[in-house]
Amino acid sequence: MVVVDLTKASAKNKSVIGDMQAKSGVNLADCYQCGKCSAGCPVALAMDLQPREVIRYMQLGMWDEVLKARTPWLCATCQTCVTRCPHQVDLPSLMEAVRQEAKKKGITPIKELNRFNDLFLNNIRYFGKSHEMVLMGLYNFTTGHLMQDVWSAPHLYFNRKIRIRPHMVKDKASVRKIMAKCLEGGNK
């Protein structure tokens, strides 16, 4: 059994946890651990910490456990938890703030997801919106999963879900500015 000195953990991690609250706009004290978020989360089955537990650990100052968890990387930002929460605690924003902090420290518990995130954001920076064909190709190539989902490409193409030629946004510079602002300011 792992014993954690909560007084020490709380003092040591006070500033980073405060920072996470500021970036996400979440007041951790708003959560009273009813568990409705975890009960409704469609990804909870695959998570190592339930959404409710992420908040509980942070309330207790147990930041290292949150930083290493797979949960923030698996959160699909579907907003189900926010709509179910009696206090509208914005868990997806909190997960995003944690993910960014983990990334800054080089902690990426699910490498493929980290790669996908990077490629997706670069795709948006370059085209102004996502170009699925390029995204899919680069993801498969750089992760070594060369044939992953390749067989669904013709179906998607003939149903006009993916295109060969990218549709670029005209004012890509503004899209890049918005992205940079989001990355700087979190939820503010």
Ligand code: SF4
């Ligand atoms: S639903 Fe809201 S109050 Fe309940 S545990 Fe989840 S975050 Fe906390």
Ligand code: SF4
């Ligand atoms: S936003 Fe994330 S944590 Fe909330 S229900 Fe969806 S997947 Fe789960």
